[in-house]
Amino acid sequence: MALINCPECNAQISDSAFKCPSCAHQVRKPKRSLFGKIVKAVFIIFNIFMLYSVFTGMGASGEVINNAASDAERAGAALGAGMGAMMLGILWVVGDIIIGMLVFLTRPKS
The missing domain is CATH 1.10.287 (Helix Hairpins)
Known part of the structure; x- marks a missing residue:
């Protein structure tokens, strides 16, 4: 599991996450x-x-x-x-x- 930056708030999130846990920005669509x-x-x-x-x-x-x-x-x-x-x-x-x-x-x- 790699970490990527959220495009909205720049927080570190998993590359398999659908939404950022910090700002709830949708990173990828299910x-x-x-x-x-x-x-x-x-x-x-x-x-x-x-x-x-x-x-x-x-x-x-x-x-x-x-x-x-x-x-x-x-x-x-x-x-x-x-x-x-x-x-x-x-x-x-x-x-x-x-x-x-x-x-x-x-x-x-x-």
């Missing part, structure tokens, strides 16, 4: 673990996938609604699109809560 990095990447990928799903689902349902032959088909397609969007929204919120909690629990600690 790093996220490999598992934490994977969880954060899964959170980002999940949100991108859900955004993609919403846009493709709404686009496809719009085509069906516009090309329907009868009013009953249009009403059924609109109802199905609304229910699908609601289920997708619920899945998105629940998934974000669960994965977000894992991101929070795997954050770097100083």
